[in-house]
Amino acid sequence: MASLHSGSSSSGRSGLQLTAPSLPRFRGWHRRFHPATGTQMAEILEAQLSRWQQQLDRGQAAAVVEQLDFHVLPALAGRISAEHCLALAQEAYHASRYDLGSSLLQEGLANSGAKIEQWQEMCLLNALCLDKLGLIHQAKEALQKVVDLTSLSSDDHQLQRRSFAAALALLWIDLRLGALEPAADRLRQLRKNAITEHQEQLDQIRRLITNIRDIINRDTESIPHQEDLSRRFNVALAIDNANLSRCGRALEIDGWLVDPRQQISQIYIIRNRAIVAIDLNEIGTFERNDLEDVIKRCGGHPGYKAGFRLSLVYQPEECKPLQSGESVILLLVLRDQKMIVARQKVKPFTVNTKHIKSLVNTAIDDALVLTSPELLRRTRQLWKETLQANLEQPAQHYHYGAAYEDPELSVIIPLYGRVDFMDYQLNWFGAWRRKQGDAEIPLQLIYVLDDPRLVEDILPLARRCQMLYGFPFELVINSENTGYAAANNRGAQYATAPLLLLLNSDVLPEKDDSLLLMLRAMQQQRGRIGALGALLLFDNKAIQHRSMEFIRNESLDGVLAKVWLNDHPSKGMHFDGDPTERLQLQETEAASAACLMLPKKLFDTLGGFSLDYIIGDFEDSDLCLKIRDFGLPIAVDLMASFFHLERQSVSLSTKSSSIKMKLVAANASTHHQRWCSTIERLKSSTVK
């Protein structure tokens, strides 16, 4: 025991050593699943592939598409015929999963067994997928190839159809890029050679081009913000606001549109000669109390949803930055080919979570049906790019107290919404260190403030914590709210220890040795465990998390009924683990990242948390699946217990129409599309 006046090197008194003696010497782990890279898994994959083969033989391509994720495509493509590949790609295209379709077709086109017919069809479908994915240059090249291989005037109906489809797609690319004259040339060519049944469609495009020329030649300033044609056509339109993101990717138009007789057949957006056709599903509508008169004049009922928000996400290759004084024009085509236009000046804005939420709100309806998968895909892409841009910006980084040299563990703790949790955690860390006395363990604590609203609160709090608890920590301040995944990735940039602990700010150890147990267990395993979770308890010690498992729940609404969801088995139950079960680390399907330890190198190798999940949710199970796919197991340590004061979590009873639930649906669907076949294989890989 240290004498009180001797100049002990320790910062604390060693009078109360509670931790070290009680630690078990070596802890094995209990395997529940075959390793993802082992021979058993190869057999399981084989069984899965032959099941799909049988479904394809029975013509159930749509059912197979629902089970496909990207990880399984290389194995699948080597197995199936060109005919089946094409069938799958067609179903993927219909399901708006253009990325899946394109990947399938890349594999299919390399298949030497394809007949010329099938090969051509695959070329066309691939080109259309690329076009939908916004890969314009690749798409143009691929479409041109189809045009070259086929002929509009061929007697072969299929050849003719492909040729027309490819040429039409090329024409639309020109229109989208604002190349009006080349588009007009293509149109002339098409009209010359096309068969009669295509002429009607081409006439429409001709009228459209003529009108656009007319609009462009006019003084755009003369186009009104508002057009009331209630007397003649029972239609009225106005644009209140138009905003373009600074990156040029996102355009938002707010206004109102009264069309109770549903006379509008098409809507186009024109910016600087570039014209984009709008999917009517991508328009969110709501009631506007101030428009009673107009609605009445147009013959609409009270409660008619006249307000609209139109959200467009341009593809990277087609987006153009804002030009000064630029206007956007909305062009409506009625069933009788009459056209209505309205205009508004475009103002710049910065993409933020509010905007992303509004896009998700449009892409998913109130019954959680994915009405516009393509908008969701683009939104996800926009979100990810926004986060990446944020992460490239330097953050403010502060040190409080003298950091440990060579820490054994870097703890990363994002803060959002409420910063006072830091006070509670650092109080615990300080008391913990004091009890350890000379045996203190060098840790690096990294707090990441992911909430710019709270900068004013956190700086005094950080000073208080440094003064009172004396445990060294670092504070990283993001200039924008980036969400859980990006905040953790940000924190990991500053981590110097070989192991990371991802920790929520509302997690507090239940026992003094919980943290050390996990640390020692991971160190003993020397990289044989990919990630280690903990037993998380509610404030009354009921179980909050002892593992994460993938489940289905067909009684939920919309997309949630069709995808794998994350479940916390035993949630709410009393914990009563038997000692043997607790002594061994227990392999699980996945574990919550509220408290998850893993090697820093592994986290970096896998690219950290995926940024594809919009504002949180599912990124932890995604990370666990990546780790498992890499060949390492996920386990939990049931001896290491922590309180988790889980606050604003979404429960399945949350209203489907709420944005929270829509985000869950969006992320669940992303997660499913990425991992569904992998999860299936995991489920059948239980060690007997």
Add this chain to the structure above:
Amino acid sequence: MRILFLVHGHQQFSVGGAENAAFSLFHECQARPDVEAWMLAAVHPRRGLVNHGELRSMEDATHEYLIGTSCEWFRFTNQAIAAIRQALERLLSEIKPDIIHLHHFIHFGIDIIPLLQRLCPQAAIVLTLHEYMALCLHNGQMVTTNQFKLCTKATPLACSLCFPEHSSTDIFLRHHYIQTILQSCDALISPSEFLVRRYRDCGISHSHFAVIENGLPDQLSCERQEDIEQSYSNKLNRFAFFGQLNKYKGLLVLLKAASVLQEHGFYDFTISIHGANLEIQSQEFQDEFRRYHQQVQDRVILRGSYRQSELETLMMETDWVIVPSIWWENSPVVIQEAFFYKRPVIGSDIGGIAEKVTDRGGVTFATDNQSSLAERLQACCGDEALHQSLRSQMQAPMKADRCLQTHLDLYNSLR
């Protein structure tokens, strides 16, 4: 050994059990050549004596200091910890204590403890707990807010039912915060076994949780011991209550019990109520008190407030002391005083009262139950044998020097 005592109020302007206990230890230290002690007493800045974080040496006293400080009452966070820090640094660098012994954390705030640990890492921190404020938001009474039911365990759910304005999460955080700090102390001291059990049941245990009874108040003298023993009445029918006139002290039960006895036709007894501060209680309580008192005013006499120096005389007019509290208590000083004057105690059968009374010189009755108390009172009247046997159970009181020695033994075990 160099000891710094911290107490939430100075004896000169604040009277209470914790202040008495701390100053008794402090004064006793003066007689020991091997010990040097200092006293730092908190003064709420509201008193206007010193501002928050300001240090003042007491007049004509080299080892007594005041410091202005206050805390909020949910988590006991000091209102200006940075200001306190400067003053403490100055004081601690002068004193260089081996032991820092806190007798309360209110006014100082509970975060004074990690601060002291930071500023003085080599000192052992000892804290004496005098009540349950660390556990219970209801002034530490562990009695529910709506129906004043006895509560046995503070949990986030139970506490949020009493205090719906606080979420169970916030109550949990409060508890975790306080628990972490109390457990980081080098030793905790309680004057009763009951308090140790109650803290342990609520999740705050400690490997050095000592039970040391408070030393006798300084004022008690043993000179007239013999006279006092001669002063019992023949009928042994004089009861007395000493203490604050508030709801928790069980005065309504006492008045109702007197009323029950009258109803049963038993009139041959008196109850003296010594105490004050009825006028600062809630109007509802005052009204109730007066209503019940009116029914028994011939038997129950309100004697008003008293000074410590009068206690001896008042005890001589008493045969039995009643402690009818409807909350748990810890180690009520009135029980020690009664035993000092060889007066048997009739107390509620809960918590610190039951612990200090049972088999040690008193009897109990069912808490908050007037019939049970009435029965006890009637049975005690004139029972010479009982009175004598209870007197013989009473142990020699814990004198201040022995109390200090017990503390010094504990301090030494921490070094």
